[in-house]
Amino acid sequence: MSFDANHRGGFAPSRRRFVQGLMLGGAVSSLGLWPRTSWALKSPGQPQVLAGTEFDLVIGETPMNFTGRTRTAITVNGSLPAPLLRWREGTTVNLRVTNALPPGSIHGHETSIHWHGILLPANMDGVPGLSFAGIHPGETYHYRFTVQQGGTYWYHSHSAMQEQAGLYGPLVIDPIEPEPFAYQRDYVILLSDWTDLSPAALFSRLKKMSMYDNYHLRTVGDFVRDARAQGLAATVEDRKLWGQMRMSPTDLSDVNANTYTYLMNGTTSLGNWTGLFRSGEKVRLRFINGSAMTHFDVRIPGLKMTVVAADGLYVHPVTVDEFRIAAAETFDVLVEPSGQDAFTIFAQDMGRTGHVSGTLAVAQGLRAPVPAVDPRPILSMADMGHGGMAHAAQDAKGMEGGCGAAHAAMAATPVADPHAGHGAAGAAGMQAHPDSERGNPLVDMQTMSPTPKLDDPGIGLRDNGRNVLSYAMLHSLFEDPDGREPGREIELHLTGHMERFAWGFDGQKFSDVEPIRLNYGERMRIVLVNDTMMTHPIHLHGLWSDVEDAQGNFLVRKHTVDMPPGSRRSYRVRADALGSWAYHCHLLYHMEAGMMREVRVEE
Amino acid sequence: MKHDLRYLWPALGALVLFDAVAQDAQHQHAQHDHTQHSQHSQHSQHAEAAAPQPTPAAHVHDTASAQDAQMDHAAMGHAPAQPPSAAPRTPIPVPTAADRAAAVKPPGAHAAHDNTVQSFVLLDRLEAVDVDNGTGLEWEGVGWVGTDLEKLWVRSEGERNGDGHTESANVEALYGRAIAPWWDLVAGVRHDFKPGASQDFAAIGIMGLAPYKFELSATAYIGTSGHSFAQLEAEYETLLTNRLVLQPQIEVTVHGGNDAARGVGSGLGSVEVGLRLRYEITRRFAPYVGVVAERAFGRTAELRREHGEDSDDARLVAGFRIWF
Numbered sequence: 001m002s003f004d005a006n007h008r009g010g011f012a013p014s015r016r017r018f019v020q021g022l023m024l025g026g027a028v029s030s031l032g033l034w035p036r037t038s039w040a041l042k043s044p045g046q047p048q049v050l051a052g053t054e055f056d057l058v059i060g061e062t063p064m065n066f067t068g069r070t071r072t073a074i075t076v077n078g079s080l081p082a083p084l085l086r087w088r089e090g091t092t093v094n095l096r097v098t099n100a101l102p103p104g105s106i107h108g109h110e111t112s113i114h115w116h117g118i119l120l121p122a123n124m125d126g127v128p129g130l131s132f133a134g135i136h137p138g139e140t141y142h143y144r145f146t147v148q149q150g151g152t153y154w155y156h157s158h159s160a161m162q163e164q165a166g167l168y169g170p171l172v173i174d175p176i177e178p179e180p181f182a183y184q185r186d187y188v189i190l191l192s193d194w195t196d197l198s199p200a201a202l203f204s205r206l207k208k209m210s211m212y213d214n215y216h217l218r219t220v221g222d223f224v225r226d227a228r229a230q231g232l233a234a235t236v237e238d239r240k241l242w243g244q245m246r247m248s249p250t251d252l253s254d255v256n257a258n259t260y261t262y263l264m265n266g267t268t269s270l271g272n273w274t275g276l277f278r279s280g281e282k283v284r285l286r287f288i289n290g291s292a293m294t295h296f297d298v299r300i301p302g303l304k305m306t307v308v309a310a311d312g313l314y315v316h317p318v319t320v321d322e323f324r325i326a327a328a329e330t331f332d333v334l335v336e337p338s339g340q341d342a343f344t345i346f347a348q349d350m351g352r353t354g355h356v357s358g359t360l361a362v363a364q365g366l367r368a369p370v371p372a373v374d375p376r377p378i379l380s381m382a383d384m385g386h387g388g389m390a391h392a393a394q395d396a397k398g399m400e401g402g403c404g405a406a407h408a409a410m411a412a413t414p415v416a417d418p419h420a421g422h423g424a425a426g427a428a429g430m431q432a433h434p435d436s437e438r439g440n441p442l443v444d445m446q447t448m449s450p451t452p453k454l455d456d457p458g459i460g461l462r463d464n465g466r467n468v469l470s471y472a473m474l475h476s477l478f479e480d481p482d483g484r485e486p487g488r489e490i491e492l493h494l495t496g497h498m499e500r501f502a503w504g505f506d507g508q509k510f511s512d513v514e515p516i517r518l519n520y521g522e523r524m525r526i527v528l529v530n531d532t533m534m535t536h537p538i539h540l541h542g543l544w545s546d547v548e549d550a551q552g553n554f555l556v557r558k559h560t561v562d563m564p565p566g567s568r569r570s571y572r573v574r575a576d577a578l579g580s581w582a583y584h585c586h587l588l589y590h591m592e593a594g595m596m597r598e599v600r601v602e603e
Numbered sequence: 604m605k606h607d608l609r610y611l612w613p614a615l616g617a618l619v620l621f622d623a624v625a626q627d628a629q630h631q632h633a634q635h636d637h638t639q640h641s642q643h644s645q646h647s648q649h650a651e652a653a654a655p656q657p658t659p660a661a662h663v664h665d666t667a668s669a670q671d672a673q674m675d676h677a678a679m680g681h682a683p684a685q686p687p688s689a690a691p692r693t694p695i696p697v698p699t700a701a702d703r704a705a706a707v708k709p710p711g712a713h714a715a716h717d718n719t720v721q722s723f724v725l726l727d728r729l730e731a732v733d734v735d736n737g738t739g740l741e742w743e744g745v746g747w748v749g750t751d752l753e754k755l756w757v758r759s760e761g762e763r764n765g766d767g768h769t770e771s772a773n774v775e776a777l778y779g780r781a782i783a784p785w786w787d788l789v790a791g792v793r794h795d796f797k798p799g800a801s802q803d804f805a806a807i808g809i810m811g812l813a814p815y816k817f818e819l820s821a822t823a824y825i826g827t828s829g830h831s832f833a834q835l836e837a838e839y840e841t842l843l844t845n846r847l848v849l850q851p852q853i854e855v856t857v858h859g860g861n862d863a864a865r866g867v868g869s870g871l872g873s874v875e876v877g878l879r880l881r882y883e884i885t886r887r888f889a890p891y892v893g894v895v896a897e898r899a900f901g902r903t904a905e906l907r908r909e910h911g912e913d914s915d916d917a918r919l920v921a922g923f924r925i926w927f
Contacts, residue, residue, distance in 0.1 A: 128709075
């Protein structure tokens with residue numbers, strides 16, 4: 001197996017900037033008539049590849065232009081995304097990372113690299129203040145560890161908000177054992193979200209007005225349309241429930257294409273990242289979501305995708321038309337393009353506000369039609385884990401306000417989910433909540449009847465006529481590597497306040513709580529309950545998250561577990577690495593706003 | 604002073620009660636389960652109670668994928684799990700001195716941004732007003748500096764009449780603390796430059812978002828002169844489109860006593876109702892037009908009439924709404 005020659009193509013910043021400087025509107029990219037030009041042969045967006053065991057990485061600022069305006073990105077060796085690093089399982093890698101940020105950089109003075117999903121000693125994990133002291137200006141930190149795993153991973157900064165500004169790159173580790181599938185081509189497809197705003201300014205904007213990017217709030221016109229379609233009483237009832245919660249069912253993500261330009265391998269749709277194939281070849285696509293705040297829904301119209309690995313580790317092959325990839329997740333898929341000269345790789349954001357596309361083609365410059373983004377979904381009470389019992393709520397006198405109405409309705413309703421075993425909220429269908437959430441100004445809602453939702457493809461992906469990946473379809477190719485029942489259980493609730501843009505676990509922010517302590521060697525269970533209306537990818541550093549199915553059986557080993565609203569999911573953790581590990585939502589601004597904990601594994 | 608307060612607290616009380624009822628309803632159900640929950644909460648050892656019984660035989664695989672359903676479930680790691688005391692399939696490595704050294708936390712803490720000081724300034728109204736003697740100017744603004752839970756608020760309101768004479772102007776500085784998911788309690792001082800001679804008040808109130816997304820603010824004031832009053836303001840945003848917003852607004856002022864020099868009398872003083880239609884060119888900048896009607900009541904109305912003024916009045920306004 002080798003990378004296509006194009007992968008080693010040089011990096012041409014000036015040309016790339018010229019091309020992306022034309023990116024003044026999304027409409028151009030949809031025409032599908034992009035002419036063959038000489039630059040296309042140079043393939044902007046083909047990453048630098050660095051392979052071996054010795055790496056010198058220099059973090060600095062580089063001017064970039066994705067929107068027509070030049071902005072300062074944070075780059076590794078001048079590249080966005082950062083160079084593709086190829087390691088080999090079983091070798092010891094030496095990575096000398098130098099901070100060359102100029103004094104007074106808007107992205108801070110300190111920097112770091114975290115190797116996402118990689119098992120390593122705690123002081124190599126790259127989280128300033130937890131694993132090491134960070135890399136200060138002019139300093140070089142020597143990361144050195146033995147690679148114990150194979151597969152597709154990525155790396156990114158864990159300092160300030162540099163991950164938003166471009167400091168992310170793919171990691172590909174060649175395994176010792178032969179892989180259980182064959183292919184002739186191998187491409188990394190790293191998706192990300194770019195903004196011309198400084199990340200700190202975006203964070204401040206979210207604190208001032210969190211719904212800034214939601215230009216799809218329901219209007220008077222929507223009310224009239226809904227009343228015609230569903231009847232006046234039902235529409236009034238629906239508006240009443242959402243009004244009581246002081247929320248909007250069109251809030252699918254905090255930051256969307258109103259702010260972001262989506263990138264595929266560091267290129268906009270206009271740049272049209274292209275991977276070449278010959279008809280009949282098997283192509284491996286290593287999808288990595290390196291976004292700060294974006295869930296992508298990915299498909300390649302005309303091709304089935306066979307998912308063979310999730311978060312770097314093999315799964316039983318499962319063939320789908322589409323998958324949702326949360327920030328920080330990776331999926332390896334195999335495709336067999338034939339019968340057409342070009343196929344569009346299409347990634348739209350979960351909120352359906354934008355997309356990024358690239359092409360698989362038999363020659364550079366070819367394109368296939370780019371689909372329109374799907375219709376925008378509207379959240380239902382069921383999505384929020386409130387059972388959708390709008391009518392029963394009418395009878396619940398005195399239950400006005402908050403989520404009380406839906407809450408009361410659920411008390412008399414048996415849990416409809418057939419999997420209501422371990423993962424569900426119990427016989428009464430009622431979810432208990434930690435005391436720290438009670439009356440807490442940082443908690444704006446609580447879910448009442450959450451379910452694992454493992455077989456749910458997700459908001460906006462149901463019944464779309466395509467076969468969409470769900471977590472229930474992911475099965476690790478191996479047995480539970482630990483095999484023990486968890487000796488104890490920690491339940492954590494994902495909480496937040498949309499208006500204040502405050503996020504945390506159990507209503508508490510990172511800075512305000514003590515670490516979660518695990519005993520070295522123990523097997524324990526983490527149960528997560530999502531008490532917010534957002535979807536949170538939760539990432540535990542240093543230790544695997546062994547996701548359980550609804551019956552509590554081992555399902556799939558992951559490093560990042562996505563938690564849709566109204567969900568309750570559990571996973572087993574084997575505390576086999578000493579040290580202080582970060583545990584957080586991988587939506588960058590949620591983490592920065594407090595949705596993070598330290599997990600300390602001690603003897 | 605006692606008589607002053609009877610007007611002040613009902614308004615505040617009603618607001619707090621309104622939301623408290625909602626909050627209680629929300630928590631009532633969680634409460635009955637709390638004893639049980641605390642046993643199930645963090646760090647408790649209850650493996651037997653919480654551990655699911657593995658039921659490989661009953662495993663029903665419900666997936667949309669036909670392909671997936673054909674897979675061999677026996678090979679999927681669904682073998683019964685071993686008890687916690689059993690030896691793990693993959694042995695736990697014995698920590699070495701190097702492992703222990705690597706696990707030592709560095710000095711200092713992780714630089715989180717979860718309690719950063721942020722700021723917000725909203726010039727809600729900066730408008731030209733069609734008044735009898737020309738075009739007046741009115742403003743109302745609010746700003747804060749602080750964290751999610753604690754903020755320093757500044758509020759200001761005022762008006763100038765057609766000849767450039769400032770009729771009223773005030774500024775408030777308040778410390779605010781989030782006391783409930785949707786409410787901030789504020790307390791501080793208010794300085795009135797006009798009308799009449801300047802005067803100072805102590806202020807206490809609440810601000811927040813009521814169910815159905817009404818923005819509410821209720822404040823009680825007690826002046827150094829002994830005069831007291833309360834103000835209740837409510838706003839709502841009706842989205843005609845996602846940029847064209849119709850904003851009804853009401854402001855009610857109740858006085859605890861007479862202050863003839865400033866033309867106010869005990870009891871319900873005035874009610875102002877506004878309707879503004881703004882177009883958000885950007886989120887941060889929106890021009891608007893609107894109509895405002897004000898009516899004085901009781902002793903306040905009498906005082907106005909004695910001064911040869913109308914006790915009610917309606918005017919057209921046009922202005923900008925800006926935040927940053």
